[in-house]
Amino acid sequence: MVPNRGLETETTQSEAALRLNRWLEQLVAEKGSDLLLIADAPASIRVEGETCKIESTPLTGPEIEAAVLPALAPHAAENYRQDHIADASYRVPGLGRFRINLHHERGRAAAAIRALPSKVPSLAELNLPPGVGALAQLKRGLVIIGGATGSGKTTTLAALVNEMNQRDSRHIVTIEDPIEYEHTHVRSVIEQVEIGADAPDFPAALRAALRQAPDVIVVGEMRDPETARIALSAAETGHLVFTTLHTTDAASTVSRIADSFPQERQHSIRAEMAMALSAMLTQSLLPRRSGGRIPAAELLMVGYGARQHIRKNALQHLHQEITITRKVGSFTLEESLAQLVAQRELTREEAMVRSIHPEDLDTQLKAKGF
Missing domain, CATH: 3.30.450.90 (Beta-Lactamase)
Structure with missing residues (x-):
């Protein structure tokens, strides 16, 4: 046989x-x-x-x-x-x-x-600084969430969509590769487009989304200049656009986008970013004293001063703009780290290692008695 x-x-x-x-x-x-x-x-x-x-x-x-x-x-x-x-x-x-x-x-x-995760997290469940919630209340502009791989960018993005979904009646289109969190319609109507299954690539999906009368567009990752160009245009024409980048602070976020274009286009792209950007959030996940990980973050709400610095490519001044715009919701990484130390979530030593401006952090920790 x-x-x-x-x-x-x-x-x-x-x-x-x-x-x-x-x-x-x-x-x-x-x-x-x-x-x-x-x-x-x-x-x-x-x-x-x-x-x-x-x-x-x-x-x-x-x-x-x-x-x-x-x-x-x-x-x-x-x-x-x-x-x-x-x-x-x-x-x-x-x-x-x-x-x-x-x-x-x-x-x-x-x-x-x-x-x-089977459940879309809330912002509170992520232990993000309270000011991050303000991003879900914006009506227009480009919001970029930066961070290293594994820093929780996609999760924060999903939590912001969830926040809008629970509170507002909006039409939200997400473009992802692949879809990570599945949203249900609560107060908003949410379309989730998966690259490969529903559209060939991010630029094609983004162009199609603009024809679908969206209030909010979520681009899982800004991977190429064409996606960046369309996202900037969408934000300039009155849409609220969220996306993520592998960057560590506001200055590197602006540089990363501008540098992806040919040199002769970079000046005009910076001018477009200066007009389109509403906020830049960067975050990282740190070892929690009680086990697990907890986020530290930095947020720049983009105002007149930041727009001028972006347009002139004077990005070294963006950190100072965070302090200047604290009243409208901006906060530094050092403020976030100091708060985590004060809450006994993070050791002083770990916070100092993670700080970009350790002298500022040291001053804040001493003021809090640490």
Whole structure:
């Protein structure tokens, strides 16, 4: 009798796919944030920022690919086959939703898979400084949330959308790659567009959104000059636009956008930013004294002075503008850190290490008796 090789292959593939779900079950059980699958290393998870092995046997690239590829949506799987990199959302009934990044390193498959919360968080639950809530009350302009990878930018963005949804009757369009938080319609009507599944790329989705009569547009990440150009135009024409960037403060946020354009366009882009920007928030997640992590942040509400500095490319003065515009809601990173130390959430030593202007922080801590 000739063995049924097709059935054998199908069974092997099914077992490989089930292996991913078993890893994800362990990730959820351990309250981890990420599952890391890297060739020549055992499967690992991140729990409160620490990496822990959940198996003892090193994985191979083909094993990782066999486990993860079936979980990708067709458009993401095609992206991976063409470019060796893909992002997708993945739902396991009864377990939760996950964000998959399947990629290559040293010519072999690797994956980073993040657990996505089932509930959209409130701003209060994120322990962000109270002033951040003012961003959800803006009516127009560009709001940029900056921070390193894993600093909670997307979560803050989702919480701001949730805040508007609970309070205002607005039409909100989000553009994401992939969708991380699923919003329900409360007082607002929310459309969530996923790159790949619903639109080919951010510029195309953003252009389409402008034809959908939105009050608010949320762009998951400003990845390229064309997306930046359309977002600036949308903000200048009266829309409220939120987006994120991998930046550490207001000055680097402006520089990052301007520098993405050819040099001959940078002056005009800075002029557009000066007109369009309403606020720039940057944040980071720090180790909490009681365990877990807590955000520290800096917020510049963009006023006349900041607009002049942006237009003239005098970005070194933006930090001073935060102090000048404190009455309208701005606050420095040092003020945020000092408050966390005063609340016994952060050690003085950790705060000093994280500070951009440690001399300012030292003065504030001494004034608070620390």
